[in-house]
Amino acid sequence: MGFLISRLGQTILVLFVAAFVSFALFRYVGDPVNNMVGQAASLADREAMRQALGLDDPTLLQFGRFVGQAVQGDFGISYRFGQPVAQLLAERFPATLELSIVAMIIATGLGIPLGVWTALHRGSWIAQALLTLSLIGVALPTFLIGIVLILVFSVWLGWLPSFGRGEVVSIGGWTTGLLTWTGIKALILPSITLGVFQLTLIMRLARAEMLEIMRSDFIRFAKARGLRRRTIEYGHALRNTLVPVVTIVGLQFGNVFAFSIIVETVFQWPGLGLLIIQAIQFADVPLLAAYLVLIAFCFAVINLAVDVLYAWIDPRVRAAGMGRSAA
């Protein structure tokens, strides 16, 4: 319990720092008044605007107001779209989250078994072939994988759509593509594209960890105890392998989420990545600032989840009350 509280404390601190950076960006990059009323407004108009926005108040007060509004989900109005930023993000968030989750499920679901298998069958030609393939997966740029997949499965075979999200269903404001056939089909290529690099990374890490654990003293002692091979490999070695792998999976999930921009561009996926590309092009500062807070929030939640999972797997962490510190 103390463990959880100290973790929560750290999470809140991280969010606070992110909020401050985001506030600084919002307040000091460019002139908010200029951005809103345009060059043509009169000096008096500008002054009225400054007053209305509270831009002459002390910085600390302004930051307090920023945080207070952010907590209520109010991040201001997008310069580019003229809509509330929160509403824009909320529309796009489910698309990116679903894409990221499915990509990580593919990467983890295949990566861990493949890594473990190649470690246990070191020397077999299939394991060698898988390793070589995984090297290619690491080296290939993501957009190239996406384009090749589109070429094969959309253009040549015509099996899967090459862009968009398909039909989506809205459940309490959350739009999901997982409940319609076209939605699922549309998700396949982008999630594979996004997952390939993670898959190879997780596979290679799981393999390396498994090899390391299989050489460790307690595995040698387990063999000396005459335990069966399956028990040693899956009961002891695999569990110990999962400890570091869980950490990486968590951190990579954050990365996948934050850097889905390339895949969203290739597949015209209506998620946060596409939105942010536009925001950057138009220097849409409120949108960027809010996006920053959102990403920080996601990382913080993921880290917290990883820590809890970590403590659940490893009694040493539970006892120490402190896990590895999040990156």
Added chain:
Amino acid sequence: MSALLEVENLRVEIAARARRLVAIDDVSFSIPEGEVLGVVGESGAGKSVTGTAILGLLERPAYQAGGRIVFRGNRIDNLDGEAMRALRGREIAAVFQDPLTSLDPLMTIGAQLVETMLTHLPIDRQEAWTRAHRLLAEVGIPAPRERLQSYPHELSGGMRQRVVLALAFCCEPKLIIADEPTTALDVSIQAQVLDLLKRMCRERGTAVMLVTHDMGVIAEAADRVAVMYAGRLVEIGPTSEILRAAAHPYTQGLMASIPTMRRRGGDLLQIPGSMPRPDAPVPGCAFHPRCSHVMDRCRSERPSSFVSGASLAACWLAEHGAPAARPRP
């Protein structure tokens, strides 16, 4: 009387890049039921490799290249993997050097004990937990019932090695390969753990191959002593005789180092020079470059084992049955 364990002309090689290194060369000894055989020698002498070969746990690049290992009258070095596994932990158990790393950190010690017993013994889970509880009490763990639910990191090094002993004894094996069981422990607990090992073996009639480089441990616990040097057995005999009047000059050097060993931390011996490694073998007697009694033939001819009193010594000085040199002052 046939011995519990017989090792005959054991040879272990290590496949190195272009050649094969000889790690264990023509080693023979036996351990009768209930005996504690101490195995001593400098680090790298081949003690652990010998123990590993007996357990059938040699792993590439090391492999058994010759000789036989016979346990209770049956050859075990050519058993298939599954038959050897069933023997391991059941008939031949092991205790390794480092108790801090011998246990699975993610599993309670009770679960590890139960898992071992259920693998080998025809008992149910509840019976296994009962026995696990009894074993922890026997190895001197306070509050054994609560400790069953503890994870290894919650126990001190000495306590963990007691758990390792409980694991080694949980299926009532006939032989225990104890590879430096106290070396990694605090000096203050070494004696306690050694006493526990001795007591449990005596009560059950378990034989032990007690590997150590600590002559003090030998003097305290071993019935007989085998001395290894550069992958060979150079002398084997009753502890009292080896301590009193060793035949091999190397053993004499080891014995001379006992007083300093008592202070621990000191080097094993004061013999100048160093032991040849498997990748740079020495012709003739492997000890001759360091031997103060060296003769011409030692440089070219490898001595076989000669009877010297109740001992066997692989030294040309012992060829005619006479002890090589005077008893130790």
